[in-house]
Amino acid sequence: VLLGSGLTVLSQPLMYVKVLVQVGYEPLPPTLGRNVFGRQVYQLPGLFAYAKHIVKVDGRAGLFKGLTPRLCSSAIGTVVHGKVLQPGASKKEPVSSLEQVLKETSREMVARSAATLITHPFHVITLRCMVQFIGRETKYSGTLSAFATIYREEGVLGFFAGLIPRLLGDILSLWLCNMLAYLINTYALENGVRALRPARGGPGGIQGTVRGGRTPLWGDSMAPLGLKVPFLLPQVSTMAEMKSYSQAVTGFFASMLTYPFVLVSNLMAVNNCGLAGGLLPYAPTYSSWLDCWSQLHREGNMSRGNSLFFRKVPAGKRYVWE
Numbered sequence: 219v220l221l222g223s224g225l226t227v228l229s230q231p232l233m234y235v236k237v238l239v240q241v242g243y244e245p246l247p248p249t250l251g252r253n254v255f256g257r258q259v260y261q262l263p264g265l266f267a268y269a270k271h272i273v274k275v276d277g278r279a280g281l282f283k284g285l286t287p288r289l290c291s292s293a294i295g296t297v298v299h300g301k302v303l304q305p306g307a308s309k310k311e312p313v314s315s316l317e318q319v320l321k322e323t324s325r326e327m328v329a330r331s332a333a334t335l336i337t338h339p340f341h342v343i344t345l346r347c348m349v350q351f352i353g354r355e356t357k358y359s360g361t362l363s364a365f366a367t368i369y370r371e372e373g374v375l376g377f378f379a380g381l382i383p384r385l386l387g388d389i390l391s392l393w394l395c396n397m398l399a400y401l402i403n404t405y406a407l408e409n410g411v412r413a414l415r416p417a418r419g420g421p422g423g424i425q426g427t428v429r430g431g432r433t434p435l436w437g438d439s440m441a442p443l444g445l446k447v448p449f450l451l452p453q454v455s456t457m458a459e460m461k462s463y464s465q466a467v468t469g470f471f472a473s474m475l476t477y478p479f480v481l482v483s484n485l486m487a488v489n490n491c492g493l494a495g496g497l498l499p500y501a502p503t504y505s506s507w508l509d510c511w512s513q514l515h516r517e518g519n520m521s522r523g524n525s526l527f528f529r530k531v532p533a534g535k536r537y538v539w540e
Contacts, residue, residue: 235370239521239523269281284346288344298333343368346488387479395465395468396468479518486507
């Protein structure tokens with residue numbers, strides 16, 4: 219919990235800027251710069267320029283608006299996630315078969331969904347505290363008062379605005395990540411190693427001799443002690459490292475594919491809640507999250523806020539800045 223809280227504090231300015239960009243708030247004019255290929259293009263302000271503007275308006279403390287409810291969400295979510303997984307923790311086995319992957323992924327899905335469901339009200343308050351920067355409101359100034367405000371104006375359902383796309387995105391991302399990692403580990407990495415073994419010293423692999431705790435590179439005729447060990451031992455740790463890398467890569471790929479669900483969820487959490495950032499000209503009043511999705515898709519804004527660097531101004535779009 220302490221480690222998670224520390225990471226939450228460090229990532230708060232990044233999330234703050236990301237949320238404002240997702241809403242469509244652009245306080246600074248585009249500047250002429252170069253993209254990754256060296257071509258001159260008009261670019262919207264990146265993370266550091268955006269954060270500098272927030273500091274200029276609200277000071278350094280302004281970068282941490284919404285931190286308290288986010289810390290509450292992180293701490294409660296960690297506890298709930300652990301409690302849900304705890305009953306089956308002692309039965310956990312190495313993930314080596316498709317059946318085991320499906321079982322572990324299903325358990326993780328239930329734990330994540332439970333944590334998301336319970337902590338979503340804090341997530342909604344976090345987003346609204348951040349979006350207040352646009353209209354300079356103070357409607358959601360404290361966590362407890364924010365709970366009272368939402369309940370008074372929107373009822374219980376107001377605490378779960380944007381929940382459905384958030385749950386769907388989390389579940390799809392989890393299954394994509396784990397199934398892709400399983401396919402890569404099973405059919406690319408493990409089969410690749412098996413194919414190499416016969417060509418590297420016969421059925422037993424290349425053999426060497428242990429001496430002083432090391433594995434020499436000589437063959438049978440050069441082994442002074444006659445103690446033979448397979449030369450494939452170093453591949454065990456290498457295989458574990460490659461599998462961890464594949465998990466990270468598939469996680470990144472899955473998060474990219476499911477990003478539109480994150481965007482729609484955040485927009486629905488602040489839409490028509492009485493804040494300037496949830497009304498026109500930033501967003502119309504959406505009838506449902508599907509309506510929000512379709513409008514973003516028509517406008518070509520499904521990836522808005524996905525990158526905070528090299529933000530090229532989309533063709534045919536105009537931005538009003540202060």
